Structures are given as C-alpha cells and as structure tokens.
Amino acid sequence: METTRRRQARSPSPVYTLDDDESYEPYIPVAQRRQQKLAKLSALGAKSDKSNAQKLQEELDAQEDAQREEELRREKARKERTLLIEAQEVHLKKAAEDSKKSEIEKAREADAEILEAIKSRRKLASGMELAKGIQYTEPITTSWRAPRYIRERPKEQDQKLREKYHIVVEGDNIPPPIEHFEDMKIPGPILDYLRSKRIMDPTPIQLQGLPVAFSGRDVIGIAFTGSGKTLTFCLPLIMMALEEEMKLPFVRGEGPVGVILCPSRELANQTYDNVVEWCSALAKEGKYPQLNTLLCMGGISMSEQSQVLNKGLHIVVATPGRLIDMLEKKRFTFNNCKYICMDEADRMIDLGFEEDVRNIMSFFKSQRQTLLFSATMPKKIQDFARESLIKPVLVNVGRAGAANLDVLQVVEYVKQEAKMVYLLECLQKTPPPVIIFSENKNEVDDIQEYLLLKGVEAVAIHGSKTQEERKYAITSFKSGAKDVMVASGVASKGLDFNDIQHVIIYSMPKEIEDYVHQIGRTGRSGKTGIATTFVNMNTPEQTLLDLKYLLMEAGQKVPPFLMTIEDPRAAQGGALTGCPVCGGLGHGISNCPKLEDAQRRQMASHRATDDGGGY
Structure with a gap:
C-alpha cells in the first residue's frame, strides 16, 4: 500500500502534442504505464488468483528492464562515435567529390584558398582613423x-587616344x-627645362597619369x-607645394x-636629385619662389641638411x-601633409x-592624396591598394610585370665554370657603360675583382x-669614370643611368619580376638596349618557364632549350593564368617563389623575436 500511495502522490508528467504531425504518439511516463498495467491486473484479479497476477507483474517488469538496458546500450554507442570517425567520414565524402573534379579545377581551388588567406591585411590608414572609424x-x-576644349571632348575620342598609346584605365569619372x-597648365620654366632635356611630349604614363594626379585623385x-x-x-607634388607657398610663404617648422x-x-637619392633640379628650374627666373626639399635616408647626416630644416619644408624624399x-x-x-607617393609600391x-x-x-x-607607382604590380597588390585608396584610378601601360x-x-x-670567361x-658586344647583375653579394665582389685583374674599369x-x-x-659610373658596374638586386629597382646599352644578368634571379627590373636598366626613354642572361642547370625549372613565357609575350626569340x-599545368587542360602574387606567367600561387620567400622571412622574424626574449 505504501508503494501505491507513493506512486499516486507523484505529480503527473506533462503530455506534449504536435499539431503539425498527425502520426505523433504522446509519450506516456513509466509510472503512468505501470498504473495502467496494475489497473488491468486488478481487473484480472477478479477472475484469477493472486499468484497469476504477481507472475504477470514480474514479466512486465522484466520487459521494461530489458528496454531500459537497450536504451542505455544505444546511448553508450552514440557517445563512443568520436569526432575522428566523423572527420574521416567527411574526408572520404570530400575525396569522393574531388575525384569527380578535374586536376585544373582542384589547382584553381587551392590557389583561391591561398590567395584568400594572404588577403586578410588591414588597410593602409592612420591609427587615429582606424580607432575613430574615420573613412573618407x-x-x-x-x-x-583641364582646358575647356579637352573637358568637352567626346568620351569616345578620349578612349581612342588611350587605345592609340595602349593605355588601360579603371575607375570612376x-x-x-x-x-x-x-x-596641362605646367609653369613655363619647367616646360623650358623639359625641352632643354629633349622631352617634348608626355610618355603614355604621363599622358594619362599627370591629369589624374593633378585632379587630386588617388x-x-x-x-x-x-x-x-x-x-x-x-x-603634381611640386605644383601642389608651389600653390601652397604662393598663397602664404612657409616659415620654419x-x-x-x-x-x-x-x-x-639609391632610388631615394636619384628621386631627390630630380626634384631639386625641377624646383631649381622653376625658381630660376625669379618668377616663382624656391621650394625646399629634404632628403631623409640612412647613411647620411641630417645635420648637413639643417639649412633646409631651418626653413619651411615643402617636399620630403x-x-x-x-x-x-x-x-x-x-x-x-x-x-x-596631404600627398604621399610610393615608388616601387609593390615592394x-x-x-x-x-x-x-x-x-x-x-x-x-x-586626408591625403595617395599615389602608388611600379613597373611590376601583381594583382594581389592592386587589390590591396584599391581597398586602401579613395576612388582610385588605375593607369596601366602594358601588362603589369x-x-x-x-x-x-x-x-x-x-x-x-665557364661564366666568368664568357x-x-x-x-665586347657593345661599348660601355655596362651593368652586370648577380644575386650573390660574394659573387659581385668576385666578378669585380676578376674584371679589375683583366684591366676593366669596374665598380x-x-x-x-x-x-x-x-x-x-x-x-663614378654615372660620370663615365668607370665603364662597368657589378651590382646585386639593390641597383635594379628604379635607378636611372644614362645610355646603358647593355645589361648582363650573370645569375638569373628566382623571381621573374626582379629579372624585369634588371633588364629595365637599359632601353629607357624610348632608346633600345640589349640584355644578355646566363642560365644553366642551377637555374630552377620554374624560373626558366617564367622566362620562356615572358620572352614569348614580348615577341623575343626563345632558345631551343627553353622551348x-x-x-x-598545360597537361591538366584549361586556360593558363599568371601568378597573382608576383605576376609570373609560368606558375600559380601555390608554388610562387616570392610567396615562399616572404613566408620564410616572416618565420625568421618570428624566431628572432622568440629568441630575443631572454637575458
């Protein structure tokens, strides 16, 4: 009787109904089920003896115990199904899907994943702007x-002009x-100076780039x-500084x-010399004020330029x-400061x-106007730059890279072993001056020493x-006192030497964009030049493939061993595209030497940071 009272005292469990599922059967708690069975047993008790009722009760209890054990066993089995098994099943499923895809599709997906991983970079903005959420x-x-007749010129005529000079532009307005x-409304003294240097008309990049920059666009x-x-x-920076100085002359500070x-x-020094020349030409006749330019780089004493710092400062290189x-x-x-330009911006x-x-x-x-210029600017850098600039205009003369x-x-x-003699x-191919490039600093010194021993004036x-x-x-090389300059990659970025007819690449660089910069020391300002490159078994095959495609693109003769x-990638089918990181045509992002080198440098810097933590 105590057992019966205890069961009756227990509050009945709620019964849930689902209106949207007609086949749903409500759950009946164990206590309620036993009550129902006891009611049946009591009904049977009127017709049979007490021992039969007890026997039936034991059978029902045994069935319920068996059901409970089965549920416990299933629950244990569910728990034993580990994440590893599930991961293996997902992997097998993905492998089955991948087997249906072509090799070229898989390569493209892998490249897209890598590109997405290296895209996660913050904008080039000041800390204050990022902190305050300032967006221009x-x-x-x-x-x-621009002059009125040019502004009112039909857009179709502008496009024909761009096509004439192979200029590709992207952007709004x-x-x-x-x-x-x-x-272009450039001051007369600068026009006279350009004519004196035999610069009569703008080059394609100047023809479109100058109007865009003069307009204040990124x-x-x-x-x-x-x-x-x-x-x-x-x-454009000289013109902006001139306008500010003529409004109100700058004073110290x-x-x-x-x-x-x-x-x-070297590139900073060269740019500084150009800016000083143009500013001096502007102020020569006394019609325009003198603009002050500061060269700010390592290796020189800033006290030597104290006379510039003691005046109003217009331009810093x-x-x-x-x-x-x-x-x-x-x-x-x-x-x-409202103007910043990065030369060789990809670096x-x-x-x-x-x-x-x-x-x-x-x-x-x-806010400032931002300009990024380079001969080699891969798609990755272009995309990153677009996110950081304000309604930028892309001016492209020829393919980037x-x-x-x-x-x-x-x-x-x-x-x-035959390189030095050859x-x-x-x-002997051309008269001096000649530049020789090598990727190894020790090799640069060895080549110079060998040339000096052979009576060649080399630095x-x-x-x-x-x-x-x-x-x-x-x-000494620019002045003509020395005939040959042997250089590592440091001299290939943007340096301008007069009348270089011949560049010799003693050791082919791994990254094809370095090769583009090195051969670019000749054939400048519309002149022609020769670039001779030594390759052999030590040159990586991937670099040779990049070189082969570059020669084919430029319509150059491709030697049989390169062909x-x-x-x-050609065996996999599909269209071949260049690497978005370095612009090389012979490989994809997954095996880009520039990306590998960047990751190696990053790992080295992390190790240096970790090692520097002790005393």
Whole structure:
C-alpha cells in the first residue's frame, strides 16, 4: 500500500502534442504505464488468483528492464562515435567529390584558398582613423582643371587616344588624357627645362597619369621601366607645394606638403636629385619662389641638411626607416601633409615594408592624396591598394610585370665554370657603360675583382657596402669614370643611368619580376638596349618557364632549350593564368617563389623575436 500511495502522490508528467504531425504518439511516463498495467491486473484479479497476477507483474517488469538496458546500450554507442570517425567520414565524402573534379579545377581551388588567406591585411590608414572609424569617401579637391576644349571632348575620342598609346584605365569619372605638356597648365620654366632635356611630349604614363594626379585623385600607376613614372608623381607634388607657398610663404617648422617614399637609398637619392633640379628650374627666373626639399635616408647626416630644416619644408624624399625616426623625434610633422607617393609600391607595401608604411600613415592628421607607382604590380597588390585608396584610378601601360619592348633579350646557356670567361666575351658586344647583375653579394665582389685583374674599369655595389662606397660607385659610373658596374638586386629597382646599352644578368634571379627590373636598366626613354642572361642547370625549372613565357609575350626569340621545357599545368587542360602574387606567367600561387620567400622571412622574424626574449 505504501508503494501505491507513493506512486499516486507523484505529480503527473506533462503530455506534449504536435499539431503539425498527425502520426505523433504522446509519450506516456513509466509510472503512468505501470498504473495502467496494475489497473488491468486488478481487473484480472477478479477472475484469477493472486499468484497469476504477481507472475504477470514480474514479466512486465522484466520487459521494461530489458528496454531500459537497450536504451542505455544505444546511448553508450552514440557517445563512443568520436569526432575522428566523423572527420574521416567527411574526408572520404570530400575525396569522393574531388575525384569527380578535374586536376585544373582542384589547382584553381587551392590557389583561391591561398590567395584568400594572404588577403586578410588591414588597410593602409592612420591609427587615429582606424580607432575613430574615420573613412573618407571623396578624393581631395584641387584647383587644377583641364582646358575647356579637352573637358568637352567626346568620351569616345578620349578612349581612342588611350587605345592609340595602349593605355588601360579603371575607375570612376576618369580625367581625360592630354597629349601635350602645354595643355596641362605646367609653369613655363619647367616646360623650358623639359625641352632643354629633349622631352617634348608626355610618355603614355604621363599622358594619362599627370591629369589624374593633378585632379587630386588617388592613383595606381603601372608602366614599363624607363617610361617616365618619376615625373608623373613628382610634378603634381611640386605644383601642389608651389600653390601652397604662393598663397602664404612657409616659415620654419611648417611643412612638408608631401612625401615620396622609396625602398632603397639609391632610388631615394636619384628621386631627390630630380626634384631639386625641377624646383631649381622653376625658381630660376625669379618668377616663382624656391621650394625646399629634404632628403631623409640612412647613411647620411641630417645635420648637413639643417639649412633646409631651418626653413619651411615643402617636399620630403625618404626611405621608411629614417623617416619614422625623424617623425618620432618631431624634427618635422605631417600635420599639414596631404600627398604621399610610393615608388616601387609593390615592394613598399609588401611584407618587408608594410608595417613601416602603416607606422608612417599614423603620423597623418588629415586626408591625403595617395599615389602608388611600379613597373611590376601583381594583382594581389592592386587589390590591396584599391581597398586602401579613395576612388582610385588605375593607369596601366602594358601588362603589369611585362618586359620593356625596347630591350632585346638574349638568353644563353652557359655552364657555371665557364661564366666568368664568357663574361669578357659578352662585354665586347657593345661599348660601355655596362651593368652586370648577380644575386650573390660574394659573387659581385668576385666578378669585380676578376674584371679589375683583366684591366676593366669596374665598380661594385651591394647591400653590405657602406653608404660612401655605394655613393662613389654610382657617381663614378654615372660620370663615365668607370665603364662597368657589378651590382646585386639593390641597383635594379628604379635607378636611372644614362645610355646603358647593355645589361648582363650573370645569375638569373628566382623571381621573374626582379629579372624585369634588371633588364629595365637599359632601353629607357624610348632608346633600345640589349640584355644578355646566363642560365644553366642551377637555374630552377620554374624560373626558366617564367622566362620562356615572358620572352614569348614580348615577341623575343626563345632558345631551343627553353622551348623544350613544358608547363605541367598545360597537361591538366584549361586556360593558363599568371601568378597573382608576383605576376609570373609560368606558375600559380601555390608554388610562387616570392610567396615562399616572404613566408620564410616572416618565420625568421618570428624566431628572432622568440629568441630575443631572454637575458
């Protein structure tokens, strides 16, 4: 009786109903089921004896115990089904799907995954803008306007002009191209200076790039080496600084109006010399004021330029490291700076300099016009730049990363032990000056020593040389005192030497864009030149494949040993596309040497950070 009372005292469990499922049978709790069975037993008890009822009760209890054990066994089995088994099943399912896909589809998917992984980079914006969520939606405004007859010219005519000069543009409300410097409203003294240097008409990158930059628009400029990019990004800054100075003359502590960033000291020095020449030409007749330019780079004493720092500062040409140092010391500020240009921009915002550039951006206090210029700007950098700029205009003359068509490219198979001797033969092809490139610093010194022993006037330049040695090498080579310069990759980025007829690439660089920059030291400003490249069994096959496609694209003669190299992607079928990271045509992103090198540098920097934690 106690058992019966206890069961009756227990509150009945709720019964749930599902209106949308007609086949649903409500769950009946165990206690309620037993009550029902006991009711049946009590009904039976009237007809049978007590022992039969007890026997039936035991049978029913045994059945319920068996059901409970079965449920416990199933629950245990569910728990024993591990994540590993589920992961294996997912993997097998994916493998079955992948087996249906072609090899080229798999490669494309893998490339897309890698590209997506390296895209996750923050915008190039100042810390204040990121912290406050400041976003600029419109480009800065300038007082410059194209002449009325050019503004009212039909858009179809503008497009025909671009097609005539093989200019590709992308963006909204693109300013029209202008064929003559006079129509760009450039001051007379600068026009006279350009004529004195036999520069009569703008090059294709200047023809479209200058009107875009004068209009205050952000620019991504891509053009062959030696095509006049420096004038395209320096002249708008000079004009902007001139306008500010004429409104109200600068005094000590004011400025700069704009900054030009360069990846190497040599390139910064060369750009600085050009800006100083153009500013001096502008002020020569006394009609326009003198603009002050500061060279800010490692290896030189800033006290030597104290006379510039003691005046109002208009333009700064700098390398990132020294510029950050000067800004942190408050030698000058970017409070009123509204123009920044990065030369060789693909190097400036790649893994080597990206954090330095972000640091520099944090010193800006207001919106600025941003210009990025390079001969080799892969799609990855272009996409990243578009996200960081404000309604940018892309001005592209030729394919990004393509070789200069004014350079005759000769590729020769030379055994490693025969290179040095054959080098002397190659020097006979053309009169000096000649540049020889090698990727190895020790090899640069060995080549210079060998040439000096053979009576050739040669100088050497590489990253381990002091600033004085590097400056002497460049000055003596430019002046004609030395006939040959042996250089590592440091001299290939943007440096402009007069009348180089011949470039010899002693050791082929792994990255094809370095090759493009190296051969670009000749064939500049519309002149022609020769580039001779030594390759052998030590040259990676992938690099040779990139070289083969580059020669084919430029319509150059491809030697038979290069023609025999087959692209493994061709066997998979489908259209072959270039690498979005380095622009090489002979490989995809999954086996890009530039990406591998960047990851190696990143790992090395992490290890250095970890190792430096102790005492």
